[in-house]
Amino acid sequence: MNQPVLTVRDLSVQVATPSGAKMVLEGLSFDLRAGETLCLAGESGSGKSMTALAIMGLLPKPMCRIAGGSVKLGETELVGLSDAGYRQIRTARVAMIFQEPMTSLNPLMTVQQQLSETLLEHGACTRAEAPGRALQLLRDVQLTEPDRRLKQYPHELSGGMRQRVMIAIALACDPEVLIADEPTTALDVTVQAEILDLIRDLQRDHGTAVLMITHDMGVVAEMADRVVILRHGCEVESAPVRDLFAAPQSAYAQELLAAVPRLGSAPPRPAKPQGPTVLKVDDLTVRFDVTGGLLNRVTARVHAVEGVSFDIRAGETLALVGESGCGKSTIGKALLGLVPWQGSVLVNGRQTRGMGPARLKPVRRDIQMVFQDPGASLDSRMTVGDQVAEPLLIHGLASGSELTDRTEHLFRRVGLSPDMMARYPHEFSGGQRQRINIARALSLSPKLIVADESVSALDVSVQAQVLGLLQEIQDEDGLAFLFISHDMAVIEQVADQVMVMRLGQVVEEGARDAVLRDPRHAYTRRLLSAVPVPDPTQLRHERIETESLGSPIWPAGQGPEKLHLNAVAPDHRVAV
Amino acid sequence: MSAYLVRRLFESALILIGITLVTFVLLYLVPADPARQIAGRSATVETVQNIRDQLGLNDPFFLQYWRYLTALFQGDMGRSYLQRAEVSELIATRLPASLLLMVAAIVTELAFGLTIGIVAALRRNKPVDHGLMIFSFVSISAPQFVIGILLLYVFAVKLGWFPIGGYGTFAHVVLPAVTLGFLGAGWYSRMMRSSVIDVLGQDFVRTAQAKGLGKARIILRHVLPNAILPIIAMIGIDIGLFMSGIVVVESVFGWPGIGQLAWQAIQRVDIPVIMGVTMVSATAIVLGNLLADLVAPLVDPRIKMK
Numbered sequence: 001m002n003q004p005v006l007t008v009r010d011l012s013v014q015v016a017t018p019s020g021a022k023m024v025l026e027g028l029s030f031d032l033r034a035g036e037t038l039c040l041a042g043e044s045g046s047g048k049s050m051t052a053l054a055i056m057g058l059l060p061k062p063m064c065r066i067a068g069g070s071v072k073l074g075e076t077e078l079v080g081l082s083d084a085g086y087r088q089i090r091t092a093r094v095a096m097i098f099q100e101p102m103t104s105l106n107p108l109m110t111v112q113q114q115l116s117e118t119l120l121e122h123g124a125c126t127r128a129e130a131p132g133r134a135l136q137l138l139r140d141v142q143l144t145e146p147d148r149r150l151k152q153y154p155h156e157l158s159g160g161m162r163q164r165v166m167i168a169i170a171l172a173c174d175p176e177v178l179i180a181d182e183p184t185t186a187l188d189v190t191v192q193a194e195i196l197d198l199i200r201d202l203q204r205d206h207g208t209a210v211l212m213i214t215h216d217m218g219v220v221a222e223m224a225d226r227v228v229i230l231r232h233g234c235e236v237e238s239a240p241v242r243d244l245f246a247a248p249q250s251a252y253a254q255e256l257l258a259a260v261p262r263l264g265s266a267p268p269r270p271a272k273p274q275g276p277t278v279l280k281v282d283d284l285t286v287r288f289d290v291t292g293g294l295l296n297r298v299t300a301r302v303h304a305v306e307g308v309s310f311d312i313r314a315g316e317t318l319a320l321v322g323e324s325g326c327g328k329s330t331i332g333k334a335l336l337g338l339v340p341w342q343g344s345v346l347v348n349g350r351q352t353r354g355m356g357p358a359r360l361k362p363v364r365r366d367i368q369m370v371f372q373d374p375g376a377s378l379d380s381r382m383t384v385g386d387q388v389a390e391p392l393l394i395h396g397l398a399s400g401s402e403l404t405d406r407t408e409h410l411f412r413r414v415g416l417s418p419d420m421m422a423r424y425p426h427e428f429s430g431g432q433r434q435r436i437n438i439a440r441a442l443s444l445s446p447k448l449i450v451a452d453e454s455v456s457a458l459d460v461s462v463q464a465q466v467l468g469l470l471q472e473i474q475d476e477d478g479l480a481f482l483f484i485s486h487d488m489a490v491i492e493q494v495a496d497q498v499m500v501m502r503l504g505q506v507v508e509e510g511a512r513d514a515v516l517r518d519p520r521h522a523y524t525r526r527l528l529s530a531v532p533v534p535d536p537t538q539l540r541h542e543r544i545e546t547e548s549l550g551s552p553i554w555p556a557g558q559g560p561e562k563l564h565l566n567a568v569a570p571d572h573r574v575a576v
Numbered sequence: 577m578s579a580y581l582v583r584r585l586f587e588s589a590l591i592l593i594g595i596t597l598v599t600f601v602l603l604y605l606v607p608a609d610p611a612r613q614i615a616g617r618s619a620t621v622e623t624v625q626n627i628r629d630q631l632g633l634n635d636p637f638f639l640q641y642w643r644y645l646t647a648l649f650q651g652d653m654g655r656s657y658l659q660r661a662e663v664s665e666l667i668a669t670r671l672p673a674s675l676l677l678m679v680a681a682i683v684t685e686l687a688f689g690l691t692i693g694i695v696a697a698l699r700r701n702k703p704v705d706h707g708l709m710i711f712s713f714v715s716i717s718a719p720q721f722v723i724g725i726l727l728l729y730v731f732a733v734k735l736g737w738f739p740i741g742g743y744g745t746f747a748h749v750v751l752p753a754v755t756l757g758f759l760g761a762g763w764y765s766r767m768m769r770s771s772v773i774d775v776l777g778q779d780f781v782r783t784a785q786a787k788g789l790g791k792a793r794i795i796l797r798h799v800l801p802n803a804i805l806p807i808i809a810m811i812g813i814d815i816g817l818f819m820s821g822i823v824v825v826e827s828v829f830g831w832p833g834i835g836q837l838a839w840q841a842i843q844r845v846d847i848p849v850i851m852g853v854t855m856v857s858a859t860a861i862v863l864g865n866l867l868a869d870l871v872a873p874l875v876d877p878r879i880k881m882k
Contacts, residue, residue, distance in 0.1 A: 058785055083791075090788035098786075103779040107878055108801050117797070118787045153877040169787065296583075 004031035005176045005209045006055070006094075011069035011079075013050045013059065013233075023067065025050050025233045032177060035203065037210040039220045039241070042230035043256075043459035044430070048213045050233075052179045055211075056096055057086040073177070092122045095170035099182035101162035105154040111138070111165055112150040118172045137168040141198060159324075160191035167198065174206060181213045188323040189486065193530040196223060215459065217260045218489075218532030221245060222539060229253050241536045259461040260534045261489035269496050269512060275314030277349075278447045278480045279335070279367075284308045284343040286330050286504075290553065303552045303559055304330040305341070306504040312448060312497075315478040319495035319512075321485060321527070325552065327504040328484045332450040335367055335482070348447060365395055368441035372453035374433035378425040384436045385411075385421025391443045410439040414469060431462035438469065448480045455490060467494060488531050492516050500524045503552050505563045510572030520574040584869070588862045595858045596648065596851070600641050603847050610845040614657050631657070644851070653855070654848035656841075663852035667834060671856065673743055674826070674833030678818055680753035682811070685760030690807070692761065693768025694800070700773060708765065715762030720821055724755040724828035741830035752829040756821050760814060767810065771803040778802075805876055812868030819857040 013025040025047040032038050040048040053059045055071050055078065071078040073093055081089070090096075098104045105114060115137060116130035125133045131150070138146035141164040154162055163183060170178055180199065184192035196219065203210050212223055220227055224241040229252070237250040248254045286305040289298045305327040312318045320328040334341040337352070337360050345352045347363050355363065368391075371377045378387060389407045392398045398406050408418035414435040425433055434454065441449055451470070455463040467490065473479055485491050491498060491512075498515040500508040500523065508521040519525045533539070554560065563575035611627040612619070628634050632643065647654065653663040696708040715723075731751060732740045738751050775781065776799060784794045819835075826835035834853050841849035873879045 056786060058782060087788045087790060090786055092788060096786045098779060098783065100779050104783045106780040106784070106798050106802070108876065109797075117789065117793075121787060121789055121793075155878045166783070169783075 002033055004033050005074060006032040006211070007070075007072040008032075008051075008055070009070045009072075011051065011054060011071060012067040013047065013054050014065055014067040016063050021067075023233055024064075025054070027069070028228075028230070028233075028235055029069075030228055030238065032209045032211055034176070034209050035207045036225045037203065037212055037223050039212045039214060039224035039227045040230060041214055041217065041220050041227055041256075042236075043215060043461065045232065046230040047233035048230050049181055051230075052096065052181045052211070052213055055179065056090060056094060057081060057083075058096075088122075091118055091170065091175060092173045093175050094177045094179065095173070095175040096179040096181065097163070097166045097170050097183050099185050101159050101166055101186065104166055105162055107154055109153070110150065111152055111154070111157075114165070115150075115169055115172060118169050122173045124173050133172075134168075137172055138165070140171065140202065141165070141168045143168070158191075159187050160194060163187065163191075163195055164198065167195075167202070171202060171206070171208075175208065177209045177211060178203070179211045179213070182215070183212075184219065185214070185216070189488070190323065190526060190530040192219075193532070196532070199223070216532065217257060217460070217534040221534045221536040222532045224536070229256065245534070245536050255461060257534070259464045261460075261464075261487075261493055262534055263489045263492055263528070263531050264517070266489075266492040272315050272496070275316065275478060275480075277311050278314050278347070279482070280311040280344075280346040280349075281331075281335070282309045282344040282346075284331065284334060284341060284345065286327070286334050286339055286341045288339075298556050300553055300555050301559075303504050303554055304339075305334065306560060307343070307562060308499075308501075308504075308506055310497075310499060310506075310509070312480045312482060314447065314480050315474060316496045317474065317481040317483050317494050318497045318499065319483045319485065319491040320499050320501060321488065321491050322501035323486065323527070325503075326501040327552070328501050329452050332369060332452045332482060332484055335450060336364060336369060361395070365444045366447045367450060368444060368446040368448075369450045369452060370434070370437050370441050370454040372456055374430050374437055374457065375425065377437050378433060380425050383422050383424060384428070388421075388436065388439045388443055391440060395444060397444070406443070410443055413442065413473075414439045429462075430458055431466060434458060434462075434466050435469065438466075438473075442473065445477075446479070448482060450482045450484070452484045453486070454483075456485065456487065463490070470494070488516070488528060500527070503550055503560060505560065505575070506565065507563065507575040508573070509565065510569070514569055514572035518572070520568055520572070581870075584866055588866060591862055592855070592858055593645070596645060596855065597641070599851060599854045600644065601637075603850060604637055604640075606845065608845045610657055610847055613845050648855075653852045656849050657846045658844055659846075659849075663848045666837060666849060667852055667856055670832060670834045670837050673831060674822060674835060676749065677752055677756065677822065677826070677831060677833055678815070680749045681756035681760070681818060681821075682814075684753050684757030685764055686811075688757065688761035689764025690768050690804075692765035694772055694795075694803075696765065696769045697772035697776070697803075698795070705769075709769070712762040712765040715758050716766075718758070720755060720759065720824045721828055723758050724751075724825055727751050727755055728828070743830075743832050752825050752831050755828070756818065756825045759821065760817065764807065764810075767807060768803065771806055772799060775799050775802045801875070805872075808872055808875060809868050812865040813861075815864035816857075816861040819860065 009029045011025060011028045012023060014021045015024050028051060030038060040051060042048050050059070050064070054066055057078065059065065066079055069079065073089065076089070078089065112131060112134050115134035119125050119130050119133055120127060134150060135146055138149055143149050143161060143164045149157070149161070157165065183199070184195050187195060199210065200223065202208065212219070214220060221241065226240050227238070227244050228235055229237045229250070231252055237244065237248065237253045239249070244253065245257065248257055284305055285307055288302040288304060290300040290302065291297060292299045308331060310318060320331060322328050330339060333339045335345060337355070343353070347366050350363065352360065352363050378384065385407055388410055389403050392403055392406060407421060411418045411421060416432065416435055416439070425436070428436065455466050458466060470481065471494065474481060481494070483491065483494055495512045498509065498512050499506050500515065500521065502523050508515055508519065508524045515524065516528065519528055565573035566576050567573050609624070611624045611631065611633060614627055615623050632640060644654065651664070655662055656666060659666065692708050692712060696705045699705045728740060728751060731737050738747050742748055781794065781798055784798045822833060822835035823839050825831065826833045827839055834856060837849065838853040841853065
């Protein structure tokens with residue numbers, strides 16, 4: 001075996017908190033060899049990002065510091081290195097890409113400027129050679145139209161393109177180690193597949209050692225040679241990827257792997273009696289105007305949702321799936337009257353078209369929403385008890401001791417203790433906060449809950465618990481769910497019906513098993529094949545080809561061609 | 577671009593017409609009688625009436641306003657009641673002095689405000705930061721006439737570095753410009769400080785560090801251009817602030833600008849002059865905002881003119 005390029009021994013990181021120093025990483029050791037991919041996996045708070053920042057010397061000062069241990073890059077000891085010393089290492093020998101491609105590039109500099117800056121800083125080429133080198137780097141990361149991209153600003157590029165630019169910057173000086181901190185978490189699943197393919201290709205061509213940080217066991221299975229599982233800052237298990245997935249040794253690794261939703265393994269949905277139709281949506285259309293010109297006239301429109309129809313019965317879950325910008329969240333907002341819409345929405349048989357806020361208020365009782373970010377959905381200056389009780393007050397449904405009783409009941413209902421009612425949101429974990437949001441949504445005894453990416457921000461183990469809670473509520477109360485998600489594996493677990501959307505239109509819909517196990521539309525197939533499989537013995541065979549999705553923006557007076565759905569089976573329709 | 581400009585100029589003209597109406601109504605409602613001011617204390621009621629008739633002050637409000645507006649569109653701002661001159665001439669002779677003072681004050685406040693803000697942000701929560709923020713708090717709170725008189729006393733009377741008042745050389749500009757820019761320096765230092773702190777926490781700054789760039793380059797190339805963006809819009813609005821300050825500062829330093837002209841006119845109810853000065857300052861504010869909006873897309877590629 002060749003010499004390790006990066007050797008980490010007993011690395012510990014301390015964070016200063018108001019209650020004293022706290023260890024967020026304790027005694028971590030690993031070796032990374034050329035051409036190898038090591039995954040640091042774990043849930044939030046496990047210290048995996050801290051490890052990356054510690055290696056790069058980028059720990060936020062003065063709160064964090066390396067408390068002990070050693071990080072050796074070849075023969076160079078990085079712990080205790082001066083600023084000037086780190087500057088020579090960063091990007092030249094150890095490069096890093098980050099989770100948020102949308103905000104990781106300077107919005108005021110062109111792609112070329114940001115690339116050349118890196119090249120010139122490390123003396124990789126002369127000023128005259130820089131544009132040529134920058135262009136070559138963009139070609140290396142397989143960015144389309146590289147000549148034009150050089151002159152563009154970050155906001156003109158999509159998330160996937162920006163992450164390619166970030167990779168180009170990281171590889172500008174041909175580093176020995178590439179640290180990728182959740183590089184695909186913020187991206188759509190097909191874009192994720194493209195980026196992962198790219199990282200693998202570049203690694204093969206350059207022999208770079210990759211330290212990949214991720215919470216996604218699918219990504220681990222696909223990318224890793226070896227895995228280190230972290231929890232609360234400590235190593236739980238370290239093993240070659242196949243051994244880990246075949247026979248995890250530690251209890252935590254077993255739990256973690258068991259909680260991972262696996263596409264194609266969800267049990268069949270129980271047959272349900274046909275309930276009454278709770279929501280009937282016909283030809284729902286949402287367009288946003290783009291204005292311009294001398295008189296501020298409408299020059300173009302964003303066709304966010306185009307003629308979507310569906311209905312949901314009591315006790316049923318309809319899943320809306322699609323990539324970002326497909327209009328799935330807009331549908332949820334339209335149902336609650338949060339965006340202007342056209343078409344017809346019948347809630348419990350009542351037409352809501354043209355209703356003002358006052359008349360919509362009783363309708364809103366029947367539809368409640370649970371959002372993606374459990375923290376941001378709660379008011380940080382109001383006790384959680386008051387927040388759960390607030391809808392009851394607003395609708396005048398309870399007061400005094402009855403209000404307290406009902407709130408306590410709701411807390412028990414979502415698996416929280418009523419003692420917690422007087423606390424504030426920051427005292428809860430992400431999973432608990434989402435439970436509070438669910439309690440708030442349940443307070444009005446709605447008929448339908450719109451769950452917009454409600455479990456996407458949660459760790460897998462917590463995600464499984466929250467999904468279990470939602471299922472339990474549905475079984476008991478016969479609640480209907482509109483479940484909006486980008487995660488195919490989660491959808492497979494919860495959905496009775498599935499609708500696949502692209503550019504505001506439905507391309508395929510039908511019963512879960514029909515759509516997910518016998519997909520007929522090319523786009524559905526593409527989505528499904530891009531999902532990383534959490535099993536290193538079953539790797540994705542086909543490569544995802546880069547494909548432009550098109551744009552939902554059309555000049556005024558024009559619009560997308562309306563897709564017609566053809567039935568291919570009794571409960572399965574596909575756009576032609 | 578040109579369509580945008582035409583639309584914005586059209587909007588600006590509408591705003592200015594609105595301002596003439598509001599100012600005219602306010603002056604019409606003022607209890608003081610300009611005719612009495614012209615005629616003097618001892619004049620008879622008939623004399624005052626005659627003057628009122630001559631000036632058209634007995635006509636209905638809308639006729640008066642219409643007359644003013646039509647004249648204004650022909651470039652005629654009227655004639656001063658008390659000084660034997662056209663309002664446009666009075667303003668033309670005094671405007672250069674005020675513009676000079678304003679430019680000098682903007683340079684002063686930006687130079688001080690931005691520097692203080694940047695230094696404070698980079699030394700956040702250190703003694704330097706606390707000291708600078710106390711200074712900026714003082715500069716925001718202190719009334720301009722106090723600052724002006726204090727500066728005069730120390731630098732002109734005691735030290736004799738600058739002339740006590742008047743107009744002409746560079747030395748004359750310094751004290752009035754510092755007085756006028758003092759308040760703005762306080763505001764800008766606070767805004768710049770929070771803007772720089774905000775940008776320092778953004779992901780692309782971390783990217784710049786990960787590239788191995790030096791501290792100076794990160795601050796000059798990545799932090800400052802982003803931090804200055806919210807300030808640009810403020811400079812446009814700021815011109816309004818100057819117009820109120822200029823009246824005070826010009827009186828304190830005997831600076832022959834339109835602030836002084838306005839002050840004299842207000843004391844003696846010289847309505848055409850008050851109207852004229854108001855229009856000039858309103859135009860300056862509107863143009864300042866327009867300019868800020870036109871500059872913003874040049875600095876920030878994400879902003880499109882539409």
